[in-house]
């Protein structure tokens with residue numbers, strides 16, 4: 001179980017709280033959608049869950065344990081909207097995948113076509129690069145995936161393809177997913193339940 005309990009976070013002491021007492025639980029293999037207003041703190045929560053940001057208060061645990069080892073890949077992997085910002089443009093796809101430390105034989109050809117391996121990021125399409133980015137996260141064998149607007153810049157067909165691949169992999173491996181998107185119909189298609197932060201706003205500037 002991925003559990004976030006009483007998470008408070010702000011980017012600086014003189015800034016308003018972005019997350020103010022957020023609780024969230026995601027079971028293995030469960031797909032949870034998160035939508036809400038722009039600037040509401042969804043991406044911030046994703047970064048806290050994946051260990052990129054440390055909460056000011058509260059705890060994130062996976063099966064009751066707070067992930068902490070810097071040597072092992074984090075059990076919660078974050079996949080972002082712009083894969084070109086996540087992958088070094090000077091690396092070929094093969095090198096970007098190998099940097100995870102995993103064996104490349106483990107790369108699923110449904111996600112990454114072998115012909116892409118010797119190309120640079122600018123030599124494959126945006127949708128293909130996002131598939132490489134997703135494969136990179138999956139190669140670390142995460143327990144949970146935070147998919148933050150991963151298909152927002154893609155056309156409808158590519159978007160559907162990415163989500164089909166992601167859901168297939170996560171179902172097979174029992175990976176829980178937090179899907180963050182402005183696209184509520186998309187979330188209702190991919191997720192078992194959708195949390196709407198419009199109804200319960202965070203980041204409303206509470207002091208605490």
Ligand SMILES: Nc1ncnc2c1ncn2[C@@H]1O[C@H](COP(=O)(O)OP(=O)(O)OP(=O)(O)O)[C@@H](O)[C@H]1O
Pocket residue numbers: 011018036037038039040041042043044045203
């Ligand atoms: N690195 C940062 N430094 C300072 N403030 C930040 C930083 N990143 C985000 N913020 C602020 O934190 C708040 C929440 O941002 P966040 O990106 O988490 O919201 P969001 O719900 O994901 O928004 P969107 O739907 O537009 O992506 C916003 O007010 C934003 O300006």
